[in-house]
Amino acid sequence: MTTAPGGAPGRPEPAVPAHPLRTIRDIRDSLPADQARHFDAELADTELEALPEMLSRWVRLATDGFEEFLLSRPFEGLEFGARSYDDDQAGDQ
Numbered sequence: 523m524t525t526a527p528g529g530a531p532g533r534p535e536p537a538v539p540a541h542p543l544r545t546i547r548d549i550r551d552s553l554p555a556d557q558a559r560h561f562d563a564e565l566a567d568t569e570l571e572a573l574p575e576m577l578s579r580w581v582r583l584a585t586d587g588f589e590e591f592l593l594s595r596p597f598e599g600l601e602f603g604a605r606s607y608d609d610d611q612a613g614d615q
Contacts, residue, residue, distance in 0.1 A: 543581050552584040 543549050546565070550558050561580055568576045 543584060546577065549577065549580050549584055553580070557583070 543552060550561055553561055564576060564580075
């Protein structure tokens, strides 16, 4: 515990910085529109006792970095639309 000037005990400083998503609005605003609708529906139906677990799950979804990963390497080395048997059929004709 730290001591405030004047000798009174102060609040301890957190060793780990606070998570950037601090409110339900922060969580919702970090989600794409289609996921935000699912978040709203689940939030409306979640019982109070289950709320911390539900919010924690959505925070992990909102900050897992998967979307950024996909956008950083958009399908490198993949050819869409081609089928492995297209070449075989072309030789038969």
